[in-house]
Amino acid sequence: MNYDMLEDSTCIIGESPICVEGKVLVWVDAESSHIYQFDLHSKQTQCFHIGLPVTAIAKIRESGWLLVTKIGIYACDPNFQRYEYLGNPVNNNPKLRPNDGVVSPVGDLWFGTMNQDELEAPDGALFILHKETMQIQQLDCGFSVANGIAFDVKNHCAYVSNMFQRKVYRYQLDSRWKTIQSKRVFVELPQGTGLPDGLKVDSEGKLYVCHWDAGIITVYESDGQYVQSIPLPIRHTTRCTFIDNGVLALTTASYNMTEQELQRQPLSGTTLRIDLDADVSGTDFEFEAQMSP
Numbered sequence: 001m002n003y004d005m006l007e008d009s010t011c012i013i014g015e016s017p018i019c020v021e022g023k024v025l026v027w028v029d030a031e032s033s034h035i036y037q038f039d040l041h042s043k044q045t046q047c048f049h050i051g052l053p054v055t056a057i058a059k060i061r062e063s064g065w066l067l068v069t070k071i072g073i074y075a076c077d078p079n080f081q082r083y084e085y086l087g088n089p090v091n092n093n094p095k096l097r098p099n100d101g102v103v104s105p106v107g108d109l110w111f112g113t114m115n116q117d118e119l120e121a122p123d124g125a126l127f128i129l130h131k132e133t134m135q136i137q138q139l140d141c142g143f144s145v146a147n148g149i150a151f152d153v154k155n156h157c158a159y160v161s162n163m164f165q166r167k168v169y170r171y172q173l174d175s176r177w178k179t180i181q182s183k184r185v186f187v188e189l190p191q192g193t194g195l196p197d198g199l200k201v202d203s204e205g206k207l208y209v210c211h212w213d214a215g216i217i218t219v220y221e222s223d224g225q226y227v228q229s230i231p232l233p234i235r236h237t238t239r240c241t242f243i244d245n246g247v248l249a250l251t252t253a254s255y256n257m258t259e260q261e262l263q264r265q266p267l268s269g270t271t272l273r274i275d276l277d278a279d280v281s282g283t284d285f286e287f288e289a290q291m292s293p
Helices: 259-264
Strands: 002-007 014-020 024-029 034-039 045-049 054-060 064-069 072-076 083-087 096-103 109-115 124-129 136-143 146-152 157-162 167-173 180-188 195-201 207-212 216-220 226-231 236-244 247-253 271-275
Touching: 002 034, 014 054, 014 096, 014 236, 024 054, 054 096, 064 096, 064 109, 072 096, 096 146, 109 136, 109 146, 124 146, 136 146, 136 157, 136 180, 146 207, 157 195, 167 195, 207 247, 216 236
Parallel strands: 146 195, 195 236
Antiparallel strands: 002 271, 014 024, 014 247, 024 034, 034 045, 054 064, 064 072, 072 083, 096 109, 109 124, 124 136, 146 157, 157 167, 167 180, 195 207, 207 216, 207 236, 216 226, 236 247, 247 271
16 A cells, blocks of 8 residues: 655645546635646646635536535536525524535435534534435434545445544435434544544445544444554545545645644645555445536
């Protein structure tokens, strides 16, 4: 297993990497309203500065992008020029805002919220934006930061980080991927090992947990058995996704790091490539509603 820098744009909080058609890696800087598109073949990067405080991104099938922002959910055209507001379930409380978001295997958007004034307050919740009706429904509550959503197609379940409680939940879902049938704590990180941030499931059902403030990715079997840790020379790992068979792209953060820390960890905020030496892959799903913002 080895790693190197995939793309050198330095983000404050790089987040939400998705691989589109195996050709382009897309991610956001959740603190600067930037969206990046990196061509995996030409190695060229496009950077878009948009007028929305974007925190996560997903592809809308054939018609643009779905954006999770601090002020709500938006659809936008392929070139990030036109936007359509879709809703915000916490817009009646100025302390609360959306945070992370990921599309499910059936094309719905799952997203989490948080209390931006009191990060450890259990005011966050988990929501679903249904593709058929464009209605938003709450699925669960009691989170500090509802984060790192990932789906396991093989075992028909979802994983969500409860960040400041240092827990990752596993949700067994109904056949339509829309209703939670059961919930349990899948893993609780020990003190001193950071906070669970982004999650990803591979084709064998293993879960990859990115640790904020610890510089590692831990890997677990679907039954919760610990497999391995992937140490990295950075303080904040945020989320990973597959860009090829056995290859991860990892976003990172330089958030709240001193000049001395950045000198010691110069890859902080960049996007890394990790070769796993394993025959595994993963999928980033697309939002399936027909839209034309």
